[in-house]
Amino acid sequence: MTKILRGDRNQCPTCNLYFNSTLAFTKHRIGDYTTAQRRCLIESEMLDKGMSLKATGWWVSAQMPTERLPQAKLADLLPNPCLTLPFQINASNRSIPCR
Ligand SMILES: [Zn+2]
DSSP, X not given: OOOOOOTTOEEXXXXXXXXSSHHHHHHTEESOTXXXXXXXXXXXXXXXXXXXXXXXXXXXXXXXXXXXXXXXXHHHHTXXXXXXXXXXXXXXXXXXXXO
16 A cells, blocks of 8 residues: 655655654664665564554554553652642642642
8 A cells, every 4th residue: 555655754665665754764774885785674673673563554663652650650640730630720829830
């Protein structure tokens, strides 16, 4: 499937895979420029390097952290007035202290 290339997104002219950024594209190329040893990584090699293929078909240089905050850390954040609901704004003190 042909994708629209916008911004930093690109397609490798050698392996035809799609990359979300120049960084991701560069990361999938290895070898010396001068000795014609330069090549594309295969998919398993890209995964080994921490790259990730998104469901949209774009390779990215690294997978975004998807772990949720541990419950203990979340509990630490709740007393922060910036996260307390319902939100109350004191007209005499517009700056809300945030930790
Ligand atoms: Zn390639």
